[in-house]
Amino acid sequence: MKRSPTIGDVAKLAGVSPTTVSFVLNDVGGSSVSARTRERVRRSVQDLGYRPNVAAKLLRASRSHTIGFVTDEIASTPFASGIIEGAQDVAWENGKILMIVNTGRNRKMEERAAEMMLERRVESIIYATMFHRAVEPPKGFREVPAILLDCYSEEGHWPSVVPDEVSGGRTATEALLVKGHERIGFINLPSGSPAAEGRLEGYAQALEARGLVFDASLVKCGDGRSSGGYSGALELMLAADPPTAIFCGNDPTAMGAYEALKELGFYIPQDVAVVGFDNQALIADQLRPPLSTVALPHYEMGRWAVNYLIKHAGAGETPPIRSTLDCVYVERESV
C-alpha cells in the first residue's frame, strides 16, 4: 500500500515548483511556463505515473463534478435500464460522473443514500423509478438541485421528466388504424397507474380522431401479465363481434394474447394484428412472429434529466417543469 505520487513529487523530479506543475497540468498561467519546462514536467508525470488526487481538487475547488443518481430498482432489475445509460452518457459528455445507488424501494435506504451523496457534495440529484408513478422524495433532496425521472410528485414543486403515456397509447392505436383496422380491442393494465390511464386515454383519442366510436366492450382489464392477456384475448375473440386487432397494455400481456389467438386458430397478423407496449426485447423479439410494440423513452429521459440538471444547476435555479417525452413505435411483424 505505497503512497501515490503527489504533485510535489512530480515537481521535485522535474526540478520545478508544484505551482508550475499545476500550471502545466491545467493549462493555465498563460505563457508563464516555457516549452522546455512544460515538456520536462510532462515527462515526470509520465515517469511517476502521477494521477491528481480528486479529493484534494474537490476540497480546494468545491466542485465535485458528481451527480447523484438514486433509484428504486433500475440498476437491479431488467426493465428500465436504458435510463441509466442515457443519464451516464450525457454526464460523461459533460465531464460529470454519476454516483448510482440502488435503494430497493426502501425508505431508510433512500435517506441514507441522500445523506451519503450530500456528504460527497454531489452537485445535483436524480431520483429515478422503474415504473412511472407518483413518489415523495426524501427531504435531503431539497438541499441540492434535483429532478424526478420516470416519476412525479403530487407536491408539484419538483421538476420531472416522464413518458407521454397518452401519446404512447395513441401511437399504438394509430399503428393499427393505418393498417385499416376499425375494430380494435384493448387489453389494458390494471387501472390506477399513469400508464393504464394514459394509454387508455390515447386509445380513445386515436379512435375519435378517426371518427370511430369508443366501444367499452372492446376494452378488457388485464393484469399486466401473460395470463391477463390470455384471458382478455379469449374474451375478445369469442364475443359476438370480435376485433381484428388487439392493443395490449404491455408485452407480457401480448405474449398471453398470442397464446390465446393461436389456440383459437388465428394467425398473426393475417387474422388478427397485435401491438404491445414497452418494447421488452426479451419478449418482443422472441415471440413468433416478432411483436410490434411501443418503446418507452427510457434512454431519452435519462439524457433529458442530466441535461436539465447541468443546464439549470449551474444557473442556480431549477424550475419545476413537468416534461413529457414521446414513446416511439417499433415495427416488427405482428401488425
Place this chain on the structure above:
Amino acid sequence: MKRSPTIGDVAKLAGVSPTTVSFVLNDVGGSSVSARTRERVRRSVQDLGYRPNVAAKLLRASRSHTIGFVTDEIASTPFASGIIEGAQDVAWENGKILMIVNTGRNRKMEERAAEMMLERRVESIIYATMFHRAVEPPKGFREVPAILLDCYSEEGHWPSVVPDEVSGGRTATEALLVKGHERIGFINLPSGSPAAEGRLEGYAQALEARGLVFDASLVKCGDGRSSGGYSGALELMLAADPPTAIFCGNDPTAMGAYEALKELGFYIPQDVAVVGFDNQALIADQLRPPLSTVALPHYEMGRWAVNYLIKHAGAGETPPIRSTLDCVYVERESV
C-alpha cells in the same frame, strides 16, 4: 449556492474548538469531552445541518471507502442486474460505497473509467460482465486490488468469480432425470462460450451418473433465441425416437420450444417436460405453463466479489483464486 457549514462553524456556534467537535463526532478522545459540551456540540451540528465533507476526510485519511465497479453493460441491460444488487448490498453492509460505471463494451471507455476511479482513489475494482466470458482488463486495474466478476482472464493471474456452468447443466438434467425421463433432448447455445461448453458437459455428466448413454442425436445446436428453440424442438420431436423431455440452453430457446411443442400438439409437462436456463423472470414466469429453469448465481457472485475484496484488499494480498458458484434450480410447472 451557499457554502455548506464546516466543522469550524459548528465549533464557533458551540463555543469550542474544531478539535473538540471532531472528538464528539468521531467518538474519540476518550473522556476528554464533558457531557455538557458533547451535548452542546450535538445541538450545534443539528442546528446548522452540518455534514462532514468527505473530500476533506479522505484527503487526511487516505481511505476512500469506495469500490469501483466497471461493467460492460450490466447496468444498462436487463440480464444480470442481480450482480449489482449483491455487490451493493455487501458494500453498504461494510460501510463502503460502490462507484458504478457502464462502459458499453468500449475499450476507450474502460480505460477512462479506470483512470477516473484511480483518481478518486478507489480501494479496489470489480470488473463485471453481463455474460460469462473471457476478458482482458485494462492496465489501470493492476494498480489496485481487483477481481473479475462473471468473467475470467486467460492470463490467469486475476482472481475471478464465475457461475459453475457444469453443475448448472447437471442440475437441469437431473431435474428431468428424477422425474423419470430417460430420453432427454438438449438444445444448446451456439458453441464457443463457457456457458455452452459447460452446460453440455453437465448434461453428459448427469446422464452418465445414471448409467444412460449419451446420444448425439438428442443434442441440437440452437442460436440462443426462440427461433433456435423452435426448430431444435421440431427436429427432436419429429425424429424416429423422440425425447420425453427437453433441456434448453436458455429461456428464449425454451420459449421457442414451447411454440413447437404446442404446434405439434404436445402438452407440457404431461407429454414433454421442458427446462430452461437463466431464470429470466420476464419469460419463465410469463410462459404458459410457467417454465422451470436454472438461475445463475448473479446476486451471490456480486456478494462474493465484494466480500473477497474487503477481506483481501485490507490484507494487501489478492490471491488469484477462480471461484465458481452453483446455479440453482427454480421449479415452476413445466417439468
Place this chain on the structure above:
DNA sequence: ATCCTTTAATGAATCGTTTTACTATAATGA
C-alpha cells in the same frame, strides 16, 4: 507549599491541490 494526576480542552501540523501575489531576470524602448 510542592508535586503529581486527572479532566477538559486547544493550537498547529498535515493531507494534495489551486491560486493569488510576488520576485528575479531578460528584453525593449526612449
Place this chain on the structure above:
DNA sequence: TCATTATAGTAAAACGATTCATTAAAGGAT
C-alpha cells in the same frame, strides 16, 4: 542609461477535516 514590460518562475495561503502535542485548572497526596 534608466524605466518599462515581458517572461519564467516561486512562496504561501486556502480548502475542511483529523490528530499529536500541549496547556490550564482542579483535586489529591505528601
